[in-house]
Amino acid sequence: MADRPATRLDPPNAYSIAHLKLVRRVFYGRWVAAILILAAFAFVVHAFANGQIAWKVVGQFFAAKAILAGLGNTIIMTLCAMALGIALGVLFAVMAMSPNQVLYAVAQFYIWFFRGTPLLLQLLLWFNLALIFPTMGIPGLFEARTVDLISPFVATLLGLGINQGAYTAEVVRAGILSVDSGQTEAAKAIGMTRLTQLRRIVLPQAMRVIIPPVGNEVISMVKLTSVASVIQYSEILRNAQTIYYANARVMELLIVAAIWYLVVVTVLSIGQHFLERHFARGQRGNPANRETAEARA
């Protein structure tokens, strides 16, 4: 080993490859797969183009008043139910992490119950609450018949929002756990109370972990609102159904609803992208730390 000779290229040009013709590798499998898939796609497009779909009807009902009203209700319900879900999620996440055993137990029960029963069942429970509590109210202040109080909107909001809260609580809890305990200690050391620590230091950093799954849940909430059609909440799918019961254009109206769902979900996905970018500030190597680059220059 010790007296290994130095490597010598002799003659040097015997190792040159510059003058040789290069034949690139051909990926036959990729070509075959692409052709098969395009063929299948063309078949589906052809089938729909020649199927018994009156595309004119789709266009005609796309911006119909009832459809747009249903779309509005779907969006409003998504926003309200999600807002309620996130508020409850944060509340119950904090309770589930509380040293107070009662708060902890209540949070665990909430998560267990609302994650453990079907959403449809919960909606029906809220909608039929009048069967067990004919009247509701605060004694001496106000009282109302439950049937008047629990409209389809209220029942849907309670059903979707409270159910969502149980899932969001776990997401928020994971987000809070992801923030290093040193952050809380530093916040304490500058005299922050527990609530300020949470609001100013922990939650803004937890958002980075919380947003992707919550964005996912907002998107599924858009579609879950359709379940509320069973309790007469007139969201877009229910309104589409009402129309096709009258004119028998079932597929056309389902396509109208499907397109609108896709539009809403696409807009939301774009919004999520910008929200994620906002909360990623301060992350190592994040190009969005523009000011940082300036500071370096």
Added chain:
Amino acid sequence: MIPMVVAVDVVKRFGSFTALTGISLAIDKGEVLCVVGPSGSGKSTFLRCINQLERADEGAIWVDGDLCGFRQKGEVLVELSDHEVARQRLQSGMVFQRFNLFAHLTALGNIIEGPVNVQKRPRDAATAEAIALLDRVGLAEKRNAYPADLSGGQQQRVAIARALAMKPKLMLFDEPTSALDPELVGEVLQVMRDLAHSGMTMIVVTHELGFAREVANRVVFMDRGAVVESGSPQDVLVNPQHPRTRDFIAAVLS
């Protein structure tokens, strides 16, 4: 003049482990006290008891005459609320081994967070002071940088500025240079040296014996949750009396 910190028979247990077996110390205003000792000796725990990141199980600590964690009402001691403990913590500034800068805020944002959101000072005034503090620690041009884009030494200097922005009476340093690359230790020690010369009362838990010898008025050697030896840097670090002090210093210097 009352001392800045008085600790009497402070005991702290974690489960069955006793981290502090009964610490009694007094630190005068303007004094720089360095606490040295092997890891696990309770130095950091003692420091954390002073600003109530840990609650002492027995004994008592006064900071500038205020009893930590309690209010005396005649013959009874009333435990303070979260809010009142938070207010007591404002008396001391804390610098951590791992910096603990708020990762989602810029250097400037870290410094004005406390003045604006805890002390409710006007944002403009807090910002002007923060810029002056950044200048003082030599990082004026890094005000808009996020912690992740700063070196360890720079982060620690921002952390010192963040603590100073609260205008504390006392500064607590918990091994401020232990997590730094060797070439970055000097810049942080320089900031601390300047701070000591400005008359700030400081308690510094450190392994930097050179710094302790140069800057400290007094050095305390702790081991196994107790103060073993206390005195001038010369007495404790150069002519230690106790064999455990001698062993420790020999081990650190070798």
